[in-house]
Amino acid sequence: MTDVLVLVDHTDGELKNATAELLTAARVFGTPAAVVVGKPGTAAKLADTLGAYGAGEILAAESDSAGTYLLSEEVDTLVALAAERQVPVVVTGSAAGKEIAGRVATLTGSGVLADVVAINADGSAKYSIFGGDFIVDGGGFGASPVYALRPGSVDPEEAPASPAVTEVAFPEAPDAPVEIVSFTPAEGGDRPELTEAKIVVAGGRGVASAEGFADVVEPLADALGAAVGASRAAVDAGYYPGQFQVGQTGKTVSPDLYIALGISGAIQHKAGMQTSKTVVSVNKDEEAPIFEISDLGIVGDLFDVTPALTDKVK
Template identity: 40%
Template sequence: MTATSQILVVAEHDHGSIRSATLNTVAAALQCGTGVHVLVAGHQAAGAASAAAAIPGVARVLHVDAAHLADGLAENIAAQVVALAAGYGHILFPATSAGKNVAPRVAALLDVAQVSEIVRVVSPDTFERPIYAGNALVTVQSSDPVKVLTVRVTGFDAVPAEGGAAQIDTVDPVTDSGLSTFVECLVAKSDRPELADAQIVVSGGRALGSSEKFAEVLTPLADKLGAALGASRAAVDAGFAPNDWQVGQTGKIVAPQLYVACGISGAIQHLAGMKDSKVIVAINKDPEAPIFSIADYALEADLFDAVPQLVNAI
């Protein structure tokens, strides 16, 4: 194996465990070649490093511990990745908010072009990624010495979280860049599954008319199904649902086992965020709604009648 054949995955973690998006990113990395290493950069994150070492296919975990890496500030994480970049032919990030914050900085510092949101590895230097809100796929070949990639996690099945036994090496941290400061983290508390990771998602559109109707009509269905709640951009912009519920090109990309769309017409940007769902159920009273064209099950009905009936039938 040549030095440049090795692959680095930049893990997302909560210091104690690895986030699921990292497992999808490792799956993409394994398709790029052998010698997959995982970087766990944080503070008092030995638990996350151990979890990364248990991922099958991972050969080595690089554990970097420093107080200024505790909050995942993009400038410091990017500097740490660049400091370790020598010897790697690929550097992969999940295409999450955090990954998309760090990856462009790494690409710029390495003076290479980033390939964004890949959904397929054709060969170690050739990748597929969606364009035009997911309506077309483009094949991109990179001749850069280091391929900096973000991975659309819905495009790759996650590898198992257990079964591996990689070695863990402690790596010296870079110094604090001083370019940014952590202020606070506001996390919404919910008993529901995280939207991006949920196996079932119930989403509502502007047709619901108010946040009260979201709670009255969709919450009982989500409770019955054990589902996360989502929303279209129009519903979020109208104030019917919080920003972190938004599904779509400018929101979260999801691919659950079941996606139930209630009163969502199916604008292109929304479809881009959920069309990889395994089973799509659409409820809409407009027979011409674009979402019907991709739905596995389409119900032409008033959602205010159909959804309560569905809840009673479950």
């Protein structure tokens, strides 16, 4: 019996780490059904991994035309399954996931909870509000409340199962489609993807230049096997590409370790990273707001501290 629907987060059949977190969190409701929307053969390729994290069933909406319309296929598939099964829905809390969550909730007449960091045993959830200033408990209403889980907020735990793959109807083309006419993958290099990384090294205005990122921030990240992030101020100044921005208007991250170099800690930035498990900050200003949420704060020049730390790590 399916007790909750989990939308599998993948890119062209390559599973994202967030899916294991979704299945782990969703098991509070009982047995999850993993919903796969993609090209033919995608579900079969992912079946072993989905089963390892507790998926009791895999519902595959597959078609050669998958990926033609922007998010409509995922939304319509979840709406149809939710209407049929009357169970909660769990999706990833990425920008795309939140869009899906809002649309599914609207079309099913159910409540939606965004920026969820934990789902409680009674079906309520802990989630972030006011730009991350508070973590509160709340519940969704309706037959199929939708939960958008913040990536990195749950530690994946295996719960081996042997799910069968069941084909479900692939949705028809939407009446008012937004069609994807081209797709260019973001160039991320060899470092971990920012929202899935266990360690993030982020630079701010204090890094002072693009060269500062190349000479100071990136070497520490590479020594730690970490992703590189940047504050909005650093991105606006042209020090680092916008795809690596962390904050309310950028990416939301929850790594095990977040190292903030030359970041003052404005609320806009803290909203995107303050659920990190451990925060280490380096800043010359001992009054910098980033120290309020730091587990370890170093008052000093990042151009002195960071290379020394990089050498120690190596």
